[in-house]
Amino acid sequence: MLSWKNSLISLTGSKVENFSNIHMIQKILIANRGEIAVRIINACREMSIPSVAVFSIVDRNSLHVQKADEAYCIGDPPPLESYLNIDKIIQVAKKSGADAIHPGYGFLAENPEFCERCEKEGIIFIGPNSKALRLVGDKVESRKTMTEAKIPIIPGMMTSGKQTKGFKEAAEKIGYPVMIKASAGGGGKGMRVVWSPQELEKGVEAGMREAKSAFGDESVYLEKCIEEPRHVEFQVLADNFGHVIHLCERECSIQRRHQKIVEETPSCALDEKLRAKMGEVAKKVIEVSGYNNAGTVEFLLDKNKNFYFLEVNARLQVEHPITELVTGVDLVKQQIKIASGEKLTITQDDVQQRGHAIECRIYAEDPENNFLPSSGKILFMKEPSGPGIRHDCGIYSGCEVSVYYDPILSKVVAWGETREDARNRMLLALSNYTVLGIKTCIDFLSAVVGHPEFVAGNTQTSFIAKNMSDWKEKTKEKRFLNEALIAAAISSSAKPTSRRRFQDKQEMPNPWLTLGKWGLGGT
Amino acid sequence: MADSGQMGVRWHVKQSYFLDAMEFELKIENQLHKLQVEFKEGVYHVGLDDQEYLIDSSTVSDHCLSLLVNGKAFTIYWTEMNGKKHLSVAGEKYVIEEAAPDSVTASGADSAGIEEEPVAASPMPGKVVKILVNKGDKVEKGQGLVIVEAMKMENEIKSPVSGTVGKVNFKSGDLVDAGRPIVEIEPDA
Numbered sequence: 001m002l003s004w005k006n007s008l009i010s011l012t013g014s015k016v017e018n019f020s021n022i023h024m025i026q027k028i029l030i031a032n033r034g035e036i037a038v039r040i041i042n043a044c045r046e047m048s049i050p051s052v053a054v055f056s057i058v059d060r061n062s063l064h065v066q067k068a069d070e071a072y073c074i075g076d077p078p079p080l081e082s083y084l085n086i087d088k089i090i091q092v093a094k095k096s097g098a099d100a101i102h103p104g105y106g107f108l109a110e111n112p113e114f115c116e117r118c119e120k121e122g123i124i125f126i127g128p129n130s131k132a133l134r135l136v137g138d139k140v141e142s143r144k145t146m147t148e149a150k151i152p153i154i155p156g157m158m159t160s161g162k163q164t165k166g167f168k169e170a171a172e173k174i175g176y177p178v179m180i181k182a183s184a185g186g187g188g189k190g191m192r193v194v195w196s197p198q199e200l201e202k203g204v205e206a207g208m209r210e211a212k213s214a215f216g217d218e219s220v221y222l223e224k225c226i227e228e229p230r231h232v233e234f235q236v237l238a239d240n241f242g243h244v245i246h247l248c249e250r251e252c253s254i255q256r257r258h259q260k261i262v263e264e265t266p267s268c269a270l271d272e273k274l275r276a277k278m279g280e281v282a283k284k285v286i287e288v289s290g291y292n293n294a295g296t297v298e299f300l301l302d303k304n305k306n307f308y309f310l311e312v313n314a315r316l317q318v319e320h321p322i323t324e325l326v327t328g329v330d331l332v333k334q335q336i337k338i339a340s341g342e343k344l345t346i347t348q349d350d351v352q353q354r355g356h357a358i359e360c361r362i363y364a365e366d367p368e369n370n371f372l373p374s375s376g377k378i379l380f381m382k383e384p385s386g387p388g389i390r391h392d393c394g395i396y397s398g399c400e401v402s403v404y405y406d407p408i409l410s411k412v413v414a415w416g417e418t419r420e421d422a423r424n425r426m427l428l429a430l431s432n433y434t435v436l437g438i439k440t441c442i443d444f445l446s447a448v449v450g451h452p453e454f455v456a457g458n459t460q461t462s463f464i465a466k467n468m469s470d471w472k473e474k475t476k477e478k479r480f481l482n483e484a485l486i487a488a489a490i491s492s493s494a495k496p497t498s499r500r501r502f503q504d505k506q507e508m509p510n511p512w513l514t515l516g517k518w519g520l521g522g523t
Numbered sequence: 524m525a526d527s528g529q530m531g532v533r534w535h536v537k538q539s540y541f542l543d544a545m546e547f548e549l550k551i552e553n554q555l556h557k558l559q560v561e562f563k564e565g566v567y568h569v570g571l572d573d574q575e576y577l578i579d580s581s582t583v584s585d586h587c588l589s590l591l592v593n594g595k596a597f598t599i600y601w602t603e604m605n606g607k608k609h610l611s612v613a614g615e616k617y618v619i620e621e622a623a624p625d626s627v628t629a630s631g632a633d634s635a636g637i638e639e640e641p642v643a644a645s646p647m648p649g650k651v652v653k654i655l656v657n658k659g660d661k662v663e664k665g666q667g668l669v670i671v672e673a674m675k676m677e678n679e680i681k682s683p684v685s686g687t688v689g690k691v692n693f694k695s696g697d698l699v700d701a702g703r704p705i706v707e708i709e710p711d712a
Binding site: 379380382430431432433434436437442443446478479480481482483484485486487488489490491492493 | 545547549551556558560562567569571572576578580586588590592597599600601602604608609610611612613614615616617619621
């Protein structure tokens, strides 16, 4: 622990004094928009810290602008002109007297240059230090660091090759099945699974051909093929004094277009022993990276309960609320406290998972049309509420959803004593959630959370491809068609309102005005 | 003003138990549904697919309708966009296109055996926007007689028959109840 603390101090060089003194943050600029900006502004409010919003010209009417104490326009709609414009954001921070910046998620959240710039300008970046951010952001470097620290990573070749020789030995070492991946790869091009030594040479050749035509570079390498993987991640908090705790896992296997849409905690796949083991590894990842503040360590978990480190998400995650609901820890407030130089007051033993939480992300998109984003005006909206329901929201009735940014609108989070309680609360909340005017994935999410395979906890990353491909057909069974038709007709027909019953307001006396001499509170 | 005795009988009536009914042709995913809606003694009588529904409907707010269908409660949120109704019933979304009510176009009322009243009347309470004809004009069947605005939509009311314009009972800007004859036609012999 001591060596880590020393290395952190040496990493941050001249900033050593910040680690020993508490700096009471005076004002926080939120370099983000939408529901996450609103979430952070609310935390600031609770802590009596003034908040500063920034916005692009299309976001003048956005919710985060309405909620903040101060708000400044930072430019044109394209992110590079506004939410990614480091100079302008720093300028607003200085002008408004903000001594700290919370980057939220996305945009500049994991940008080492922005983090360095804040450090240079003497502005507290509410997140990790720039050295750690740079390290965990570099796939090759972090893989090397993790290997040295004996963190399990997906076994694979450390080099790639343009000839088929050498692959056989590598494959034997890794163990079948193996995955052939293109070095220049992405989007699944050049990727193929090889189950036995007999198929290897052919597979490598085919992979090279595909890689050559897709990327102009035939280099491929081998990686262990993870069968029926689950995406399990651990939330960690690390203060500036070397104290690291984990706040247990989140399972985020339900993904479409490689993006999570439903997350839950605890994971059905973990028991106490595995949780403790993975948690310890997650803490070690944070320690060897010299990482501070809140972060998430991502793992792949295979069907035999082997787990492999994937990467560190060096930010507050979209799905952080489920951890907050089961652990009772407010992660945004913890981030602000840690950034102020406070010591963690929670110990690992304090962390308990209580009940179960599920999050559904509400995107403006069309699930029947390959999840294409939708935009436009929200003509009407009714939010869900009730016991165990949390709604982190960046929209309102009448707001415009612009085409420029990530189409996430809000998040519905349900907590229950058991997974079934949480699931049923989620189904109720989704059925009570009405957004009219734009397309959303609410109905699709209901179908996911209501699916027998989800009920059974069979949540692998292939869930949507496996279970939801025929969903479009299922929507055609309209349970309330008659009621919808009747309502459409009645809402258009002559409206004999109940006004006739009380034709004149004066006929309805206000009972409070006719009470006479009454005393309140029994006095 | 025409006397109220004429109100009960209008050309678009197709079924006897819906004597005062408004008819709707609603389209959802290219499927056409016909509905008859009548408000009688505080209750909506809705005919749909050879079934009659008795409905207590209450407007909760601009976008919210509470329906009690034989005691079963439905809260419906709805809005209108580009001439289509977007509704949400118990979390399910419906987009319903509204064909103009039958009574608007006289040409739609060609069902056999029903005597058509040669008048142009508004299918719903509204405001007369424009009278398109004058007394004594010759009009063809299907020719526009008057434009009425209701539910923020303008409806052109067409002549049910060919003939000569008789009485014109309203002028632009007048508010008109559902079923009041606005223009009366003397049919060709």
